[in-house]
Amino acid sequence: MSQPRSGRSRRSLALAVPVVLSLTASLGFLPSAASAAPAADSTARAADATNLSYVVNTRLDHRTIAAVKKAIPVAGGTVVIAYEKIGVIVVHSSAPDFAQKIRQVRGVQSAGATRTSALTPAGTTDEGAVQVLSAEQAAQVAKTSAATPDSEPLEADQWDLRAIGADQAAKINPGSRRVTVAVIDTGVDDTHPDIAPNFSAAQSANCNGGVPDTTPGAWRPYTADDYHGTHVAGEIAAARNGIGVAGVAPGVKVSAINVTDRSNGLFYPESVVCAFVFAADHGVEITNNSYYVDPWLYNCMDDPDQRAIVDAVNRAQQYAQKKGTLSLASAGNSNDDLDSDALVDDSSPDDSTAVERTVDPHECFDVPTQLPGVVTVSATGVNNLKSYYSSYGRGVIDVAAPGGDRLYQIPDTPSKNGRILSTLPNGAYGFLQGTSMASPHAAGVAALLKSTHPKASPAQLQALLKVQANATSCPASYDQDGDGTQDAVCEGGTRVNGFYGFGIVNALRAVK
Numbered sequence: 001m002s003q004p005r006s007g008r009s010r011r012s013l014a015l016a017v018p019v020v021l022s023l024t025a026s027l028g029f030l031p032s033a034a035s036a037a038p039a040a041d042s043t044a045r046a047a048d049a050t051n052l053s054y055v056v057n058t059r060l061d062h063r064t065i066a067a068v069k070k071a072i073p074v075a076g077g078t079v080v081i082a083y084e085k086i087g088v089i090v091v092h093s094s095a096p097d098f099a100q101k102i103r104q105v106r107g108v109q110s111a112g113a114t115r116t117s118a119l120t121p122a123g124t125t126d127e128g129a130v131q132v133l134s135a136e137q138a139a140q141v142a143k144t145s146a147a148t149p150d151s152e153p154l155e156a157d158q159w160d161l162r163a164i165g166a167d168q169a170a171k172i173n174p175g176s177r178r179v180t181v182a183v184i185d186t187g188v189d190d191t192h193p194d195i196a197p198n199f200s201a202a203q204s205a206n207c208n209g210g211v212p213d214t215t216p217g218a219w220r221p222y223t224a225d226d227y228h229g230t231h232v233a234g235e236i237a238a239a240r241n242g243i244g245v246a247g248v249a250p251g252v253k254v255s256a257i258n259v260t261d262r263s264n265g266l267f268y269p270e271s272v273v274c275a276f277v278f279a280a281d282h283g284v285e286i287t288n289n290s291y292y293v294d295p296w297l298y299n300c301m302d303d304p305d306q307r308a309i310v311d312a313v314n315r316a317q318q319y320a321q322k323k324g325t326l327s328l329a330s331a332g333n334s335n336d337d338l339d340s341d342a343l344v345d346d347s348s349p350d351d352s353t354a355v356e357r358t359v360d361p362h363e364c365f366d367v368p369t370q371l372p373g374v375v376t377v378s379a380t381g382v383n384n385l386k387s388y389y390s391s392y393g394r395g396v397i398d399v400a401a402p403g404g405d406r407l408y409q410i411p412d413t414p415s416k417n418g419r420i421l422s423t424l425p426n427g428a429y430g431f432l433q434g435t436s437m438a439s440p441h442a443a444g445v446a447a448l449l450k451s452t453h454p455k456a457s458p459a460q461l462q463a464l465l466k467v468q469a470n471a472t473s474c475p476a477s478y479d480q481d482g483d484g485t486q487d488a489v490c491e492g493g494t495r496v497n498g499f500y501g502f503g504i505v506n507a508l509r510a511v512k
């Protein structure tokens with residue numbers, strides 16, 4: 001199963017099986033200095049593979065790009081696709097010295113393997129662990145959470161909408177049909193009755209492998225286990241149509257860009273590069289990124305492969321910014337201080353054998369959330385307190401948003417479930433938690449702001465998002481489990497701090 005970022009055991013992941021309700025009836029960025037943290041020798045490990053994928057990043061002139069394309073087969077590679085607008089070429093090669101050779105070619109600014117395991121034929125994962133309630137159970141849930149004239153059937157369990165005033169905002173301005181939020185994720189089930197009314201197929205694709213596929217339905221999840229993107233899409237723009245749940249911005253459009261590798265469910269750099277470029281070229285105003293780019297949790301700049309990954313993805317998202325696209329991303333679910341001097345990463349690479357390493361988060365970057373211009377979102381629970389799992393960091397977190405907290409922040413709702421209720425494939429609904437869920441709430445508010453300020457640039461939109469947020473002070477104590485030890489340290493003042501950035505997003509303010 002693909003694992004985006006909810007519990008950050010990968011994205012939505014330190015999660016148990018979701019509770020499901022079936023209601024179908026109703027650059028300039030790259031530093032010159034090397035990182036002080038020792039990076040794993042990813043190239044050496046990759047060299048044992050029979051066939052790998054690479055990104056080759058060049059100077060931005062046609063003559064250079066043409067020359068590099070000619071040099072690639074000489075070095076033992078095959079061009080998969082060239083994104084000449086940003087100088088990124090996706091290459092496959094079985095030559096163990098391909099990266100070393102191509103880096104010597106004039107005009108190549110960085111190049112490296114995007115994975116540490118061999119390319120494998122496309123396949124699918126087995127359908128698994130989504131537990132669907134019986135028709136009788138679903139009917140009982142709907143009856144318990146009966147809709148009012150101003151709410152959806154399951155909205156009583158959506159404490160998150162009320163926490164940011166999204167229920168009230170929808171009465172003033174549900175969002176403009178001229179605004180689209182692209183969900184870069186595991187795909188979206190656009191046949192879901194809560195998503196279909198707002199879905200934009202013309203702005204959707206499958207970017208697996210780095211080449212966009214716009215065949216109808218290509219953007220959908222491969223299996224029911226790939227529910228993450230559908231959940232995210234519902235949080236953003238589930239329609240207010242008398243069915244199921246509501247999204248933060250139920251009047252805007254949502255699209256899907258599937259970046260899941262078919263063989264293992266991972267999100268490789270070339271797929272994410274494709275997604276940002278596709279979104280930009282198809283008029284998407286906002287992208288939501290509830291994941292980190294595999295296979296490295298943190299990409300260290302003193303490793304040539306990881307440096308090339310940062311370079312390639314950053315070029316793509318910077319291109320999107322210049323074309324008018326604002327991107328938001330989840331902060332991660334490791335409870336890491338992203339402004340600390342050192343972190344232990346024992347999960348990378350996640351496509352082969354992980355090796356424990358100590359990294360400096362100022363030189364080793366979580367991509368895309370730590371790229372310049374990307375809005376980094378931390379997670380909160382019903383009490384407006386940082387969720388126990390959410391990563392944080394002064395100067396890193398831009399805003400916070402509801403992501404859920406099943407352990408320490410329990411809402412007074414029919415289900416008493418501290419997680420986030422949203423859509424799942426096959427007309428289902430379920431609860432998930434994570435910064436994966438926080439980012440789409442912020443993306444929904446950004447979409448409302450864009451609806452209210454249609455001429456706002458990405459930089460202006462980000463500024464508005466920060467201004468509209470509710471300033472939230474650091475808690476006097478953050479001992480969630482009551483064992484006498486602080487579970488995280490919040491640094492900063494009332495207006496800006498490491499837990500909440502500029503504050504918790506506010507949908508109602510966004511439309512006033």
